[in-house]
Amino acid sequence: MKLYNTISRQVEELIPLDGNKIKMYFCGPTVYDFAHIGNFRTFVMSDVLHRYLKFRNYEVTFVMNLTDVDDKTIRGAMREGISLKEYTDKYTKAFFEDIEAMRIERATYYPRATETIRDIVEFIKVLLDKGHAYKASDGVYFDISSFDRYGELSKLRKSNIKPGASGRVSLDEYSKDDIVDFALWKGWKEEDGDVYWETEIGKGRPGWHIECSVMSTKYLGDTLDIHGGGVDLIFPHHENEIAQSECKTGKKFVRYWFHVEHLMVNGRKMSKSEGNFFTLRDLVKKGYSPKAIRLVLVSTHYRKPLDFTEEKIKQAENTIKDLEIFIAKMKKVYQKNKNVKPTKLNVIKDAEERFISSMDDDLNIPESLGVMFSLISEFENADIASISSEEAGEILKFLENVKKILDFFDMNIDDVPQDILRMIEERENLRKNKEFSKSDEIRSKIVGMGYDIIDTKIGSLVVKFHKSGR
Missing domain, CATH: 1.20.120 (Four Helix Bundle (Hemerythrin (Met), subunit A))
Incomplete structure (x- = not known):
């Protein structure tokens, strides 16, 4: 089996670190809103990869995190005037309902960032002790100049790197124009409200990037076989994960990087202002089935943009x-x-x-x-x-x-109740006796009960009606 490895930009033979055991991590949802259809392209592809690895007899441990504390979740909780936990629990529940509707098999573990704070603090303390991180007035930052291979995944130009106080960013998301030291631990600010932890590295909360490094290595060890996500995560998120993880452990963090390309809607970037922004729930409300949506999401190769x-x-x-x-x-x-x-x-x-x-x-x-x-x-x-x-x-x-x-179709649409089967048998006998008006009456009754009849040379089939969108 071969996979494209983003870091080498080549299709490579998949060779697990330990026999036939695969340790796989995918960045999961930030539970601040309902997941949109672009998120589900990545989630469905992670599911197909998970299923296929098992089909090929690999023993897979699959971890997908839930980001339940970051800039977005805090803003959402503050806006609604409820606790962070109450706010994120609502969208965590929705996420699990949605993946069930989309036939996505459960990962082995779904760790939450808020339940991993102690591990995050200990991770950061090691980086401080090794000289890869430093304390500032507003938190703890990773010193990107301390990691020679910073930018290898996203092919950054070294000349753009701006380490130190003149080049720090506390935001979770930023562009390649800002290749700077990034926040590992964010000091408490008034807009954070009651979202903070009192720790030996200060009062505050974790940065987004450190959360995934800690949650992945906690469950899978220092080196992962596969780490995946959307292409939008290559920089800065996955680039930062490599730096902080390898500086902490001294070991290769990930062997194969797996990234899913962007999803467009009607040829344009998905945007609420464009009116082409869809959650799974929006599409289901229109009458479309999740299995049809799943087929659309897998029909284009994962490394090509999907319209x-x-x-x-x-x-x-x-x-x-x-x-x-x-x-x-x-x-x-x-x-x-x-x-x-x-x-x-x-x-x-x-x-x-x-x-x-x-x-x-x-x-x-x-x-x-x-x-x-x-x-x-x-x-x-x-x-x-x-x-x-x-x-x-x-x-x-x-x-x-x-x-x-x-898993975008069913094998059992011909599984129908016994009373329907008896009606089919009666109809076939009437047809043999050329009592077509009576057989047509039975057909109409069956159709009225939500089933369709297909006549063939070897007998009649009865199947459930398909629902379709408007």
Whole structure:
């Protein structure tokens, strides 16, 4: 298996530090608002990577942090006049509801910054003792001049670095124009209200960057196999994580850096002022299914920008409907065509191998999906009576594996109540007896109950209706 490594700018063979064990960390949400669809591109890709590593028999420990104290969360709590915990708990709960809707499997651990304060303080004390950090009137700062490789991940120009008092920044987020010493610990200010901790390094709170270094190494050790996030985190966040972590431990912090490209909406950067800013909840309220949104998010390679449109969600809804009906047909074939001789088992095996080969190549999901849909097209266009039970069984196994990894469709839309099945059987008997008006009445009743009927040469299928957005 190969992954693109941001720090080397090359696709590299994935070689874990310890046998088949993978230690993986992704930057999670800052719980100050509902996660938007751009956040979910990264979260879904972290899920696909997590699932695929397990599918390839790696033993994965996956950590995703929750940033529940930073500039944004404090401003939000102050604005609403409630405690930081009450404010962030609301959005933490929403985050877990949203990832469940998006079929994102849980990470092994979800540490919170506010529950790691003691560890953060101890981490900073080591940096102070080693001369990589210094105290100032407004907190503790990391001295970027003390780390020779600062800027390696984001390919910064050394000439732009401005260490020392003339080049300090206490803000959590800043641009590449400001390559300066950054805050590890922020001294308390009046606008922080009651958000502070009394510690031996001063009264205050942690900076954003130190939180991830501490939470990742606490659960995964000094060296991680994979660290991921959106490309917007390369600088300053991940650059700063490398510096403070390697200065503290003296060891390589991350072996493979995994970054997900930007998401655009209708060809423009997502922005509330542009009217193209969507949370997952906004889209669900419009009637779109999370699994269709998930398909859109995985359909473009993670290292390419994704132009997200509602038209693409509608297309995804139709794609999923057709795929699930095909699955129902293959289940029918598996039951009915026991005496048909297989002729294309090699075609199915070849598709399975090419699907895995594409996924092994830096998670090339678009290519893998192309392999899957080509296989479906070949059997969809064949006479259903000519497909063998054995072939149908192998196709269903293949699609079960695809679902384990990508999970944007269901295998069970033909699971219907017994009373519906009895009505289907009655309708088929009426059709055999050419009592078409009565059979049409039963069909209308079934449709009225939320199901659709598909008639084939080997019998009728009944499937649940798909909901789609307006």
